[in-house]
Amino acid sequence: MALLDIKDIDVSYGKQLTVKDCSIELGEGRICSVVGESGSGKTTVIRAVLGLLPGGGKVTKGDIVYDGRSLLNLNKKEWRALRGHDISMIFQDSGAMMNQTRLIGASFAECIRTHENTSKADAWKKGAEMLSRMRLPDPERIMHSYPFQLSGGMRQRVGIAMGMTYQPKLLLADEPTSALDVTTQAQIVRQMMTLRDEYGTSIIIVTHDIGVAAYMADHVVVMKDGRIEDQGDRDHILNHSENEYTRRLIAAVPSLGGKRYV
Ligand SMILES: Nc1ncnc2c1ncn2[C@@H]1O[C@H](COP(=O)(O)OP(=O)(O)OP(=O)(O)O)[C@@H](O)[C@H]1O
Numbered sequence: 072m073a074l075l076d077i078k079d080i081d082v083s084y085g086k087q088l089t090v091k092d093c094s095i096e097l098g099e100g101r102i103c104s105v106v107g108e109s110g111s112g113k114t115t116v117i118r119a120v121l122g123l124l125p126g127g128g129k130v131t132k133g134d135i136v137y138d139g140r141s142l143l144n145l146n147k148k149e150w151r152a153l154r155g156h157d158i159s160m161i162f163q164d165s166g167a168m169m170n171q172t173r174l175i176g177a178s179f180a181e182c183i184r185t186h187e188n189t190s191k192a193d194a195w196k197k198g199a200e201m202l203s204r205m206r207l208p209d210p211e212r213i214m215h216s217y218p219f220q221l222s223g224g225m226r227q228r229v230g231i232a233m234g235m236t237y238q239p240k241l242l243l244a245d246e247p248t249s250a251l252d253v254t255t256q257a258q259i260v261r262q263m264m265t266l267r268d269e270y271g272t273s274i275i276i277v278t279h280d281i282g283v284a285a286y287m288a289d290h291v292v293v294m295k296d297g298r299i300e301d302q303g304d305r306d307h308i309l310n311h312s313e314n315e316y317t318r319r320l321i322a323a324v325p326s327l328g329g330k331r332y333v
């Protein structure tokens with residue numbers, strides 16, 4: 072049984088049908104990349120899985136099944152238990168999602184305390200350990216910083232460390248590297264791969280960067296105008312797809328294969 076089974080969903084914003092007939096299956100420890108031009112519906116699919124569609128957004132057909140249970144009708148309490156624990160997410164700019172007026176350590180400890188009955192001091196310690204395990208330099212200094220005092224890349228890495236605290240079974244990442252320089256990009260790609268290799272985390276990563284998709288993914292999904300245009304295993308999609316759109320998308324990336332992430 073797949074860990075995540077997106078079954079033929081439609082997603083609408085108000086009356087506007089935005090994503091149509093979308094099906095993606097993700098097994099344990101597998102990495103799926105979703106690629107496609109701007110506006111094709113990639114973020115909409117990720118948000119639908121997380122139950123985080125913005126106002127007016129709704130899954131109007133199909134089902135999303137995680138570990139044998141539908142995610143479509145969970146209540147707030149059930150989501151709180153699942154999100155950040157079994158299922159984690161990383162966005163393009165995790166820093167922007169953080170509370171700017173609180174120390175990173177205070178936010179991190181609070182997040183830990185929603186999942187564990189533990190003292191503030193112990194939660195703080197666990198947070199610092201997590202940063203150090205993710206190889207962030209000088210964790211205590213980071214814990215005592217406000218988000219705006221860190222670089223964008225640092226903030227992103229802190230966001231990822233937070234998302235990885237509970238070794239989620241499923242990680243959903245929406246363009247986690249696109250705002251970063253190549254070196255930081257590579258660190259983050261490696262960090263995600265480590266999570267998969269060490270803990271068997273399944274990952275869906277939305278990316279504009281076919282190089283990242285080529286490096287990370289077992290399975291690639293190509294979206295166009297709210298539909299899945301093409302999907303299959305990485306080698307097939309990148310090298311042997313007969314789909315005209317897929318071929319053009321890949322041909323438009325001159326650096327494919329030339330980029331190195333390790
Ligand atoms: N909150 C919203 N209300 C109404 N329409 C929306 C909303 N969010 C997105 N859309 C529309 O849904 C479509 C898909 O958007 P989505 O953000 O999923 O695309 P995307 O593939 O993630 O694009 P990008 O690569 O630019 O991030 C677009 O036409 C967009 O205008």
Ligand SMILES: [Mg+2]
Pocket residue numbers: 113114115245
């Ligand atoms: Mg998007």
